[in-house]
Amino acid sequence: MNTLSAPLTPPAVETGLVTRNWKAPIVLGIFTVIFAILVVLAPRDGETTFRISTGSDAIVLPDLIVPVIAAVWICIAIAAALAGLAAVFVQRHRKVPLWLTTVFVVVLVFAFLAWAAAGQTIPVPGLLAGSLALAVPLIFGALGGVIGERVGVVNIAIESQLLGGAFTAAVVATLTGSPFLGLIAAMVAGALVASVLAAFAIVYFVEQVIVGVVLNVLVTGLTSFLYSQVLQPNAAQLNTPPRFDRIPIPLLSDIPVLGPVLFRQTILVYIMYVAIFAVYFAMFHTRWGLRMRAVGEHPKAADTVGINVGRTRFWNVLLAGAIAGAGGTVFTVGNGIAFNQEMTAGAGYIALAAVIFGQWHPLRATLAALLFGFASNLQNTLKVVGSPVPSEFMLMLPYLVTIFVVAGAVGKSRAPAADGIPYIKS
Structure with missing residues (x-):
């Protein structure tokens, strides 16, 4: 030979x-x-x-x-x-x-x-259940982040999508008395915020990180203004949202440890389970996923074989925004809590860290979000049991975990090759 x-x-x-x-x-x-x-x-x-x-x-x-x-x-x-x-x-x-x-x-x-x-x-069941509750918005945000970055758009605006979803869900659910309509409205709000990101980043080739940061500031200021000027004076009419009821799944909810944690939840959590599987399956086992990943890795090659890069990116960024917006529902309708200023408290940035920790993979990003939720809930549990660990240290714990992740606990991570790079057709 x-x-x-x-x-x-x-x-x-x-x-x-x-x-x-x-x-x-x-x-x-x-x-x-x-x-x-x-x-x-x-x-x-x-x-x-x-x-x-x-x-x-x-x-x-x-x-x-x-x-x-x-x-x-x-x-x-x-x-x-x-x-x-x-x-x-x-x-x-x-x-x-x-x-x-x-x-x-x-x-x-x-x-x-x-x-x-x-x-x-x-x-242990209470610790894990509380961790899952705190991780739900992070998981929705991380799924949206994975879709956006896999298609080549850096989604720094997850925070604004969560906050916009929380605000819209509270108002719509209060006006209609339906938490499901609040969920739909939150997804629409998230998609609207994402449409601004998509328009500036994909159509006008503006720096994506800058657009995302501006959107976070804009939505934070807008929701804070509407809260103080509209919601507070009319709290009974506009800011008393109903909540989703818990739906135990027969037999599964009786399993020790996992039953109370996973199968005595609201419909929003069950939707999250479906979303995790759907995003994973569609991303790696469907034509949509193949096209999306091709656009994020090598847009010029994708364009050569007939894929409309701009349109593929635009609609996937909207989808990512809708998923992140659904996560915002957790802060209000998901728990029956009135909207408050900046109530997402940086959850969008933690979700973005979960995307990187999860190496732009939906299942790994979900595990990362669960880890962050666990770290956040740990301080509450130790406070309840009377641990002498200083509360200041416990408040630092979620951010220490973030540093642990960013420092490289999972080794070298490689983002999609065209992530954050505008595609200008020659």
Whole structure:
């Protein structure tokens, strides 16, 4: 066989090897060392009880009682071993697998809970249910962000889409008495905000990040003005939204731990489950998804085969805005809470971090959003059980997790090649 006629395949592609990137093992090691130092400087003794089941579960599982000192140091040893294993993967030119980072996070979180709640009882179903509740708007926002960036448009405006959805849902649901109409209105509001982003970024080639930041400021100012001038004086008529009722799913809702968390929810959460699967399936298993990803990776090639790049980007950005707008419903109609100024509190930026953490993949972005929701709810749980951990530290926790993610806990991330780059047809 003539070797010169054989196709030349780079060794890295042929063997599945990747360029060494030491960020992941370094970050895992640093967090392990920081936690070990924390335990040494502030030792805790006694036992921590993890309540696994609720009284309404079909099968009531016994509480898990762990000795704090032993549990913490065993978890630190496991975390150190995982950091070392990550280094081995990198040394062998292998990508650090997602399961390794996930196990590391679970082990370190378990150790932190055992240490922080020494002598107390942690209701695990309540902790997880609260985490899911806080993660729902982040998941909707992250799904919208994934769609927008996969098609080549940086969606910094997720925050404004969530806030606009929250405002519109509260007003429409109050006027009509229907939370479902409030949800639809929120999606329309999110799509309208996204249409402004799409028009300036795709049609007029304005810098996408700047447009997104301006939209966030604009919607924040507009909703704050309308709240103070219109909603507050007429709160009973315009700002007392109904809420979605919880709908337990028979049999599934009785499963220990997972039942109360996943299957005793409102229709909005069940819609979120469907949206996660639908976005994943459509993105990777349909012609729409193939066209969308082609436009985000190589718009010129997509244009060559007959795909209208501008139109594909425009309509997908609107779809992303509608999904993010649905997430805004959680802040008002989802919980039956009146709209308040800036009530999204930066959730859109956290959702954007989840997109990057999830490497522009809908399922991974969902897991990242769940992690952020868990970090946010952890401070509430520890406050309820009377943990002596300073409240200021707990308020920092969600942002520490964000830093952990951005610092490179998942290794090297590559955005779609044409993300943020306007396409000017030659």
